[in-house]
Every structure is written in structure tokens, then in C-alpha cells.
Amino acid sequence: MTPRLTIKGYLTIILSLVAAFLLTVMPLPIWAQWLRPAWVAMTVIYWVLAFPEKMNVTLAFFVGLYLDILTGTMIGEHALALVIVAYLVCKTYQRVRLFPILQQSLTIFLFILVYQLIIFVIQGIIGQIPHNFLYWLASVTSGLLWPWVYFLLRDLRQRWGLAKV
Amino acid sequence: MKTIFLNRTFLGVRAIILIVLAVILMFVDHRSSALVQVNSTLSVVAAPFEYAVDYPIKFVNWLTTSFVSREALFQENQTLKIKVLTLQTKLTQFQALGVEDQQLKTLMQSAKYIYGKVLVAELIASDTAPYVHQLVINKGTQSGAYVGQPVLNARGVVGQIIQTSKNTSHILLITAANNAIPVEDVRNGLRAIAVGTGAVGQLKLVQIPKTTDIRVGDELFTSGLAGRYPIGYSVGVISNVQDLPGEAFTTITVKSTAAINRGRLLLLAWPSKPPISVSVIPSITGLFS
Incomplete structure (x- = not known):
């Protein structure tokens, strides 16, 4: 019953993550700085939902490390947050998959909120807390944009036949 | 036979190991400079992303600057020339002041101010x-x-x-x-x-x-x-x-x-x-x- 990922599958996952990294460092005007959704976390959550047997905490850990290097945060910070979120998704994927899309958006909002909370706490421990309530807006924008991310990646997955059962 | 459920204990153990690893990494990164070198080496793989988002913006900048009218460039050139002139006169003053300052500092035997x-x-x-x-x-x-x-x-x-x-x-x-x-x-x-x-x-x-x-x-x-x-x-x-x-x-x-x-x-x-x-x-x- 476990689907096996094809090479095309792995390639698509890597490409979608590359796109997420690009969106993460893409410059935004200053007013939109805090609105940037957690693209990488959303992409990771999608692939965990799609292939929880193959893509789970280990993927999240390495993607998180890379995100730390890219965004200049302390090494291990995003890795920790992503591992915890990926674990939560692994535990609930059977339910979340069946949710209607709006309810799924709400769940993603909660997942990203947990992710942001972990980063907020770590930043607090090292004394560099984000001095702005707008920090929390990222989870709102992530939740709002989830349907598009979901349909886009799902179409890719279905059309290209990324996995063999 | 494989079930539709994940092998849960295995997943939990892996998650915990990775969390501990992440915490250790954070601790080392925050408390010592041991990771600075590693970080520098790894940021080589981040550079392509940084340049990839930079190039389109550079291109747009290049487009806007190459379609500036001759008139505007001429005007900018004029103002810049005037600015250079005023700054240069100021600089000559500063050079004299700098020499004086050095002499005073040697008198007071304090550290010299070297550019x-x-x-x-x-x-x-x-x-x-x-x-x-x-x-x-x-x-x-x-x-x-x-x-x-x-x-x-x-x-x-x-x-x-x-x-x-x-x-x-x-x-x-x-x-x-x-x-x-x-x-x-x-x-x-x-x-x-x-x-x-x-x-x-x-x-x-x-x-x-x-x-x-x-x-x-x-x-x-x-x-x-x-x-x-x-x-x-x-x-x-x-x-x-x-x-x-x-x-x-x-x-x-x-x-x-x-x-x-x-x-x-x-x-x-x-x-x-x-x-x-x-x-x-x-x-x-x-x-x-």
C-alpha cells in the first residue's frame, strides 16, 4: 500500500522546494515584509500530507537547516520548528487530507502558527524577539494562500504520476 | 504486510533524535564560533538563490536607467559636477585640519588616526x-x-x-x-x-x-x-x-x-x-x- 516515489516525483519535490526558497528570499517592499507567507513550511507540509511514509521529519530537518542558512537565522532554528510541524502533520494526515479545503486552510493556519511560535520562543531565548505584532501575520497569509498551493501541487502530483502503488 | 498506518514508534524516535540534534546545533551556533566556518562553507549553496532573485531586479534597474532621457542625464551630470567641486574645496580644508589633528595627537601621544x-x-x-x-x-x-x-x-x-x-x-x-x-x-x-x-x-x-x-x-x-x-x-x-x-x-x-x-x-x-x-x-x- 505504500506508494513508491518515482524519479520524477523526487525531482518535482526538489523543484517545488527550490521555488519555495526563491519566494522566501525574493525582495518585497517594506510594507509587505511581514506579510510573506511561510512558503517553505507550506511546501513541506504539502509533501508530508501527500507522502507521509517517504517525506517526513528527515526532509523537514534538512530543509530547515538550509532555510536557516538562507535567511540568516541561527542554525537549527527553522529545522527544529519544521521537524515538530512535520511530526504533527504525520500524526494527523489521515484527517487533514479529508477536510474540505477551507477547513484545511484553517488547519494549515494552526500548523504555521505553531511553527511561528517555536521560532518566536527561540528568538526570545537568544534575546532577539521580533519587535512587531505583524510577525504573526505570516500564518494568516499562509492560511489564505494554502488553497492555491494545495491545488497547484496536487495537480502536479496527479498529472505527472509521481508515485507508483 | 504493510498497513496503511505509519510505523509510529519509528517516526517518534526519529523526530526526537532530530529535535535533539537541532537543539545541539543551535546551542553550538549560539555559544561558540565553531560553526562560523561551516556556515561560511554552506552559504556557498545559498548564493545561487541570492543571485537568482537579484538578477531580474538588476535587469529592471538596468532597463530604467538605459531609457533615461539625455536631458535628465545631462542635468544629473551638471549637479554632480557642482557637488564634486564643492566637496573638493571642503576636502582641501579637511586635509589641513587632518595634518593639524595628527600633530595635536602626537603631542598628546594618543593613538594616530589612520585611514x-x-x-x-x-x-x-x-x-x-x-x-x-x-x-x-x-x-x-x-x-x-x-x-x-x-x-x-x-x-x-x-x-x-x-x-x-x-x-x-x-x-x-x-x-x-x-x-x-x-x-x-x-x-x-x-x-x-x-x-x-x-x-x-x-x-x-x-x-x-x-x-x-x-x-x-x-x-x-x-x-x-x-x-x-x-x-x-x-x-x-x-x-x-x-x-x-x-x-x-x-x-x-x-x-x-x-x-x-x-x-x-x-x-x-x-x-x-x-x-x-x-x-x-x-x-x-x-x-x-
């Missing part, structure tokens, strides 16, 4: 997390940039380099909460430490006793102590002084002058540290001769 080499670097249009107060520039170890190097712009001190790779470097701004810079009040020579607050363009002076003479509007320059930042560059202006009855020290906020979120050009400085022996040894030999 080091500088290099122009350009910002890469690549965003970092907004709460870490970092910028990415297009100069790296290939151009001689090093960790701890001071970065300036036309208005004042911007920050210091905290991570280098071959062609890019990350700058930690002076407004970051984990950055401190030794400063001196221009008006009365008072020395202090300005620490970033984490808010945009804002620093604070720490551990200033309540009796200290310090006022709103005082300008702060780098004092050059500790040798990391060169002497005499503008850091900020005091914007607020507050005496809270419950606090042991005065609460002083400083507005950064460098206007860090404007402009694309920055200067990397190589502060040439004044050799201590130069100013000390002559006086000693003078004593015994």
Missing part, C-alpha cells in the same frame, strides 16, 4: 527574515571580506560582516539586538556602548548613570575602542532620554543616521589599527636618551 582601505559593495536584493536585521552584499572572501569587518555608507556606520562566502556576505546591522558598538558623544566626549534594539533604525545606550550629562540631539560617533569599527564615523543622534524612577540607569534611545533601509551602495572598510608601539616607544626612548 584604511575601503571597497564599494552592492546590496543584493535578497531578503532575510525581517527580525534578524541582516543584509546580503555582493562581496565575499574573494574580495577580501572577513567576519567582523565594519560596513559603512555615506551617512554612517551600517554594521559588520558576520558570515562570508566566496561572492556574498551577510551583514549584521547595528540595530540588531545582538550587536553593540562603542560610541562617543561629540559634545562632551562621553563614551558609551550603543546596543541595537531590534526595531528598525533604533539603538539604545546602556548603563548610563542618571547624573550623566546627555541630551536629546547629541550626536554619537564611533569611538574606535575595541578596534572593530574605525574612529569617527557617525552612528546616530539621541532621540529620547527618559529617567524612569524605578530604573537604575537612564533609558536612552538613539536614532541611527545611516538610513539603513535606503540606498544600494555600501563601503567595506579595512580599519588599519594604529600600531601601539609607534606612539608609545618614542616617548620611552625619549625618556632615556
Whole structure:
């Protein structure tokens, strides 16, 4: 019953993550700085939902490390947050998959909120807390944009036949 | 036979191992500089992303500048010529003042003020997390940039380099909460430490006793102590002084002058540290001769 990922599958996952990294460092005007959704976390959550047997905490850990290097945060910070979120998704994927899309958006909002909370706490421990309530807006924008991310990646997955059962 | 359920114990164990690993990494990264080298090596793989988002923006900039009218360019050229002329006349004055200053300093036998080499670097249009107060520039170890190097712009001190790779470097701004810079009040020579607050363009002076003479509007320059930042560059202006009855020290906020979120050009400085022996040894030999 476990689907096996094809090479095309792995390639698509890597490409979608590359796109997420690009969106993460893409410059935004200053007013939109805090609105940037957690693209990488959303992409990771999608692939965990799609292939929880193959893509789970280990993927999240390495993607998180890379995100730390890219965004200049302390090494291990995003890795920790992503591992915890990926674990939560692994535990609930059977339910979340069946949710209607709006309810799924709400769940993603909660997942990203947990992710942001972990980063907020770590930043607090090292004394560099984000001095702005707008920090929390990222989870709102992530939740709002989830349907598009979901349909886009799902179409890719279905059309290209990324996995063999 | 495989079930539709995940092998849960295995997943939990792996998650816990990875969490512990992440915490250890964070601890090492925060407490020691052991990871600086690793970080620099790894940021080589981050550079392609940084350049990939920068090139389209560079291209648009190039388009807009290449379609500027001849008239506008001509006008800009005129104003720049006038500016160069006025600045040059000012510079001749400063040269005379500089010589005088050196003589005075030798008289007082204090450290000499030596101008080091500088290099122009350009910002890469690549965003970092907004709460870490970092910028990415297009100069790296290939151009001689090093960790701890001071970065300036036309208005004042911007920050210091905290991570280098071959062609890019990350700058930690002076407004970051984990950055401190030794400063001196221009008006009365008072020395202090300005620490970033984490808010945009804002620093604070720490551990200033309540009796200290310090006022709103005082300008702060780098004092050059500790040798990391060169002497005499503008850091900020005091914007607020507050005496809270419950606090042991005065609460002083400083507005950064460098206007860090404007402009694309920055200067990397190589502060040439004044050799201590130069100013000390002559006086000693003078004593015994």
C-alpha cells in the first residue's frame, strides 16, 4: 500500500522546494515584509500530507537547516520548528487530507502558527524577539494562500504520476 | 504486510533524535564560533538563490536607467559636477585640519588616526527574515571580506560582516539586538556602548548613570575602542532620554543616521589599527636618551 516515489516525483519535490526558497528570499517592499507567507513550511507540509511514509521529519530537518542558512537565522532554528510541524502533520494526515479545503486552510493556519511560535520562543531565548505584532501575520497569509498551493501541487502530483502503488 | 498506518514508534524516535540534534546545533551556533566556518562553507549553496532573485531586479534597474532621457542625464551630470567641486574645496580644508589633528595627537601621544582601505559593495536584493536585521552584499572572501569587518555608507556606520562566502556576505546591522558598538558623544566626549534594539533604525545606550550629562540631539560617533569599527564615523543622534524612577540607569534611545533601509551602495572598510608601539616607544626612548 505504500506508494513508491518515482524519479520524477523526487525531482518535482526538489523543484517545488527550490521555488519555495526563491519566494522566501525574493525582495518585497517594506510594507509587505511581514506579510510573506511561510512558503517553505507550506511546501513541506504539502509533501508530508501527500507522502507521509517517504517525506517526513528527515526532509523537514534538512530543509530547515538550509532555510536557516538562507535567511540568516541561527542554525537549527527553522529545522527544529519544521521537524515538530512535520511530526504533527504525520500524526494527523489521515484527517487533514479529508477536510474540505477551507477547513484545511484553517488547519494549515494552526500548523504555521505553531511553527511561528517555536521560532518566536527561540528568538526570545537568544534575546532577539521580533519587535512587531505583524510577525504573526505570516500564518494568516499562509492560511489564505494554502488553497492555491494545495491545488497547484496536487495537480502536479496527479498529472505527472509521481508515485507508483 | 504493510498497513496503511505509519510505523509510529519509528517516526517518534526519529523526530526526537532530530529535535535533539537541532537543539545541539543551535546551542553550538549560539555559544561558540565553531560553526562560523561551516556556515561560511554552506552559504556557498545559498548564493545561487541570492543571485537568482537579484538578477531580474538588476535587469529592471538596468532597463530604467538605459531609457533615461539625455536631458535628465545631462542635468544629473551638471549637479554632480557642482557637488564634486564643492566637496573638493571642503576636502582641501579637511586635509589641513587632518595634518593639524595628527600633530595635536602626537603631542598628546594618543593613538594616530589612520585611514584604511575601503571597497564599494552592492546590496543584493535578497531578503532575510525581517527580525534578524541582516543584509546580503555582493562581496565575499574573494574580495577580501572577513567576519567582523565594519560596513559603512555615506551617512554612517551600517554594521559588520558576520558570515562570508566566496561572492556574498551577510551583514549584521547595528540595530540588531545582538550587536553593540562603542560610541562617543561629540559634545562632551562621553563614551558609551550603543546596543541595537531590534526595531528598525533604533539603538539604545546602556548603563548610563542618571547624573550623566546627555541630551536629546547629541550626536554619537564611533569611538574606535575595541578596534572593530574605525574612529569617527557617525552612528546616530539621541532621540529620547527618559529617567524612569524605578530604573537604575537612564533609558536612552538613539536614532541611527545611516538610513539603513535606503540606498544600494555600501563601503567595506579595512580599519588599519594604529600600531601601539609607534606612539608609545618614542616617548620611552625619549625618556632615556
